[in-house]
Amino acid sequence: MRRALVGATLALACGSSGTAAQETAEPELAPYVVTGDAITEPLAGRRGDAALGQQLIGERHRSLCILCHALPSGAAPLQGTLAPSLAGIGSRLTEGQIRLRIVDMKRLNPESLMPSYHARPDAVRIAPAWQGKPVLDAAEIEHLVAYLVTLKSEPVEGVSR
Ligand code: HEC
Structure with a gap:
């Protein structure tokens, strides 16, 4: 009776540590293909939700985007000036170009300050917690992409201020 209990406890302990090791070794990275400077296919084959992307981009402690980037006026308070504004990004870049820049900007610019949001864990400048x-x-990346493609530049003509 007692032996069986110890055995079961051991099996449980081994089982759980095995899972933890696996998680460290195999992060949940969606496979993707880079074509030129873009990833044309949605990660995990699923497009995101622009409203969720807008919400996530405003969460400064999680996505961090607005620590460095500004958004179109009124979208989020206290925005960063370290990086190009994301206003009009949907007119400047294609969906696929935006996707690669969020997934792994360091592929395009190894010196970039921008974190690689969905890349190998050995990427430099990743905080220990991450x-x-x-x-x-993958789903969060797609929500951001879905939101950013909607940020078209405002027409210059006919704007009255
Ligand atoms: C630590 C600062 C930092 C953070 C945080 C950051 N970025 Fe960036 N981002 C940059 C910089 C700097 C660039 C300009 C390119 C470069 O220097 O590598 C850039 C470029 C971009 C570009 C291309 C802009 C263009 O005009 O070509 C996009 C799109 C982008 N970032 C989206 C995001 C999103 C979405 C997030 C949040 C998930 C984010 N960034 C978080 C610093 C940051």
């Missing part, structure tokens, strides 16, 4: 797993998962 090592071994992507900062944002």
Whole structure:
């Protein structure tokens, strides 16, 4: 009776540590193909929800985007000036170009300050809490992409201020 209990406890302990090791070794990275400077296919084959993307981009402690980037006026308070504004980004870049820049900007600019949000865990400048797993998962990346493609530049003509 007692032996059986110890055995079961051991099996449980081994089982759980095995899972933990696996999680560290295999972060949940969606596979993707880079074509030129873009990832044309949605990660995990699923497009995101622009409203969720807008919400996530405003969460400064999670996505961090607005620590560095500004958004179109009124979208989020206290925005960063370290990086190009994301206003009009949907007119400047294609959906696929935006996707690669969020997934792994360091592929395009190894010196970039921008975190690689869905890349190998050995990517440089990743805070210890995030090592071994992507900062944002595939669905979250797609929500951001879905939102950013909607940010078209405002027509210059006919704007009265
Ligand atoms: C630590 C600062 C930082 C953070 C945080 C950051 N970025 Fe960036 N981002 C940059 C910089 C700097 C660039 C300009 C390119 C470069 O220097 O690598 C850039 C470029 C971009 C571009 C391309 C802009 C263009 O005009 O070509 C996009 C799109 C982008 N970032 C989206 C995001 C999103 C979405 C997030 C949040 C998930 C984010 N960034 C978080 C610093 C940051």
